[in-house]
Amino acid sequence: MLVHVPGPWSPLLGRLALSEIPYKNLILAPLFVLIVLVGLALVGWITKRGLWGYLWREWFTTVDHKKLGIMYIFLGLVMLFRGFIDGLMIRTQQMLAVGPGDNGIKAMGAIHGYLTPFHFGQIYSAHGLIMILLAATPLLVGLMNIIVPLQIGARDMAFPYLNALGFWITAAGAALIMISLFVGDFSHNGWFGYAPIFEMSYSPGVGVDYWIWTLELIALGTTLGSINFLATVVKMRAPGMTWGRLPVFTWSAVSANIIALTSFPCLQVALALVGADRYLGTHFFTAGFGGNLMLYTNLFWLWGHPEVYFVILPAFGMLGEIIPTFSEKPLFGYVAMVLATFAIAGVSWIVWLHHFFTMGMGPYVSTEFSVATMLVGIPTGVKVFNWAFTMYRGRISYTAAMHWALGALFLLLIGGLTGMMLSIPAINYMVHNSVFVVAHFHMMLLCIVYAVFGAVIYWWPKVFGFRLNEAWGKIMFWLFSAGTALVFIPMFMLGFMGETRRLDWPFDPHWAGLFDVQEFGIAIYVLSVVSFVVLLFVSIRDRAKERVGADAWGTSRSLEWLTDSPVPFYNFAMVPEINARDEVAWRREHGFLDIRPDHYKAIHMPNNTPVALYIGATLFLLGFALTWRIWWLSGIALLATVALMIWRSAKGDPGYVISAEEIARLDREARQKMPVDGGDTVPVGGFAGGQIMAYSREVSDQDRSHRGPKSW
Amino acid sequence: MSHGHVNPIDHPEVQMASRRGYMTGFILASVLMALATFLVSSHALPPFALLLAIMACAGFAVIAQVYFLLHIDISEHNIWNTVALVAFIPLFVITIGLTWWMFSQLYLRTMPMIPGMPGMH
Amino acid sequence: MSSSETVVDPDKVRLWSEDYEGHDVISTRTFGFWMYVLSDAMLFATLFAAYGVLSYPHSYYTGPTPAQFVAPWYTFVQTMALFLSVLVYGWAMASLKDGNKSGVINGLLGALVLGILFLALDIHDVMRLVAAGITPEVSGGLSAFYCLTQVHAAHIFAGLIWIIVMLWQVARKGFTEDVVGRLISLRMFWQFQAVMWVFIYVFVYLWGYMS
Ligand code: HEM
């Protein structure tokens, strides 16, 4: 059954050997030293400050959806940085290696540029996988995690423990791909893998195995998360939160998670079958023995295309929250917006073949998939127009968040239009696998990144209680946008000039100038990364000045702005009753925004648990052991995982109860800490402040006698 | 979250279990499978009709199981399960159907045709 | 939906839900589990798609095709074992209705035994094929055949472990909210395996035997 591996193997260590650690590599060895030093410094710092207990209690074992969301976002940002460094290395290689005369830096063993082809292949494979699955996905899942329960008035997600499990499994996937840097190597077959190159006979190393198990772990974690989101929204909406009142971001989370739930199994199957070929010697995707290589491509994109909509729909949802807030108008065409979201989700299921039009299945099939792909443009167009009409005659304040949202719209336009071009088979045959495609999907993915940055700025005060620095947010935006333009406009041009993707040696000297421009763009991106760090630093330093109340922007509309900022761990002291579609806007209009509940009820909360973290750890071990074919360790890790699950299930979690008096006290304290709304913290730009004043009315004495402690 | 005081056995999803229903589902599915097995092993019908017949058996058996065993109906407590299933079924059909279709077209164009090749179109 | 025109009486409006009892824990859980079941169904759908592509004559390369090795009536016995196991599990759930603990335990035990029978028959069948040199390494077609049938068997195996766990939990803890919720989820899981088996039996075994 088991496939015989080329090279040494021992029962104890599997394929692992000292020689697998690239200590001679001029890039990896210093990097390793650097990471170890930084890691040690961090550990030392935490120990010195005595923070381990705090980290363990408040973060590692938490089941609180907000903290898990923050950890998801942190993971996403770290991986975004790693992916960015990969991108930088790819660009630098292409800039250096251009032209037939290039001889490469011999000291680094390179034939062209400074990277060996094998190393270059690993970098672009890791770049793609990380950016889509370990940067974009966790960032979006993290934001959904924080915001969705708040928007529907829930205390937490439906399954808090499952939520933690999803996070730690995703983190295990991230750890696995990170360790592949220093132990063995990573796949060099691109992020989506090429059949049959990933078969054992062509890729005998462990790289492909790392790739398989990383993807499997992330797929598992994301599937668990999507179950949780759907159950939460279906079963845990506060009274009065009818489907017709659901905020658009929550709607987009619903549609995205339906996509995730249905499409990630396809990825799991595709990768498991690759695994079967490599471990058990089956012939699913081999060239010969009745296998079919294109079947792999089919199964992969069966997940792959829905996945791209899994990542863009939440981004659309974020735009749907940011734009109305800073236009001071309700979202234009709510119903059309929701329907368009689901139309996109539906159509995303019948277009996957556009990723391999060139397979050769003939005109009938191509036509269907081409037309279906173009259909996506209709609901997408509806959305764009709805956003535009939301802004039309609104009082737009050009805040940093709004900058990012508008930038996202612009990128969506370019990405969508180039996508339309690609969906025409005749054009696709010309540009398929050229960097034109790469530029297309980077426009789309950057649209997501823009929306995420906008959303982080927008929801930051909700989570941390203070706003980020506006000026630095805008500086970062402009730097980032300059980088985007300088890298990707030349990339579109190079695509038309015939540059195929993934070239470690771009031989045509005419491309040299454009590569230099791209490298320059990357340098600007580096500046924007720096400005992001400055943004965080400055904002945290000045947090006292930017302290905000519940309704941080003064013009926000949906339910999450009703509860205090930062959100208390129980979310809402009393579950709100929903009266309108934009509940907070409605309460503001009628002057109810400052009214607090006048009595409270006991709250039942789940306990923290380290089991999710342990299971993440055992699954990481499982992935690592399988990669290196250490069978005994795989067995132990698997058994440990199952045992932990059974143990957790036997133990159960009775949770704990916070009494009504305690809630009353906490709520009073939170209220006292809050700056007064309508004071100097509200207006951000334009007429924001004036507008609210027009809406709100003084709370009369009569109201006072009817509700609320006299704390305002 | 404060359902601790209610006896979980009184929950409608417990109370909807039904010996009669489960028995009916079992009998229907078993009879249909026996029929399909008989048809196939005795080659009672020409191939294409046989195919249609066993597909019908499978279809009815699955419907019986989904209705009688899994309680997929439009009662208040099951409606969401039903909605979810109805939303997902098209995706199953698409996944399998479009894949088979595109590869049958591909094989038409790239594989040497073996006479009498049984189609999986 | 602009409500600025409508006059709202601040004394009548309800801002906080006084009588909200929280969500229904059991149905949230079973709904979540149903979501999982559907995603599992998608996993099988993908495997079926792969099987369809890999069950052309050329997919079997020079090796045997299912027509040469499937024994319909043998597999029918397997089918009955599984269906009966599911039925007996259903009886356990019916006993749960009146809080009949021994009824539940007996039902679970019966489901367990019949499930083991199913798995034993499956393993026996696989051993017969392997002894005849019909293994997944022979051809893409056989890989797909084994994959679909044995992934199902793996689900059965997982279900058996789960049944054992539930036996223990029912005996130890009685019918707590957690246990009852899990019993319902397990019912769906187990019944779903029977549904998938119908597809596998008809489209892999019987159809394979036919063509
Ligand atoms: C209007 C909507 C869109 C259309 C019409 C469209 C069309 C296409 C087409 C036809 C291709 C295949 C090009 C080729 O390989 O020859 C493609 C590739 C791609 N698209 Fe899109 N697309 C759209 C939206 C999106 C979105 C929203 C995303 C992601 C968020 C996205 C991400 C990608 C990716 C990642 C690839 C290529 C992946 C790879 O080959 O590595 N696209 N798109």
Ligand SMILES: [Cu+2]
């Ligand atoms: Cu696509």
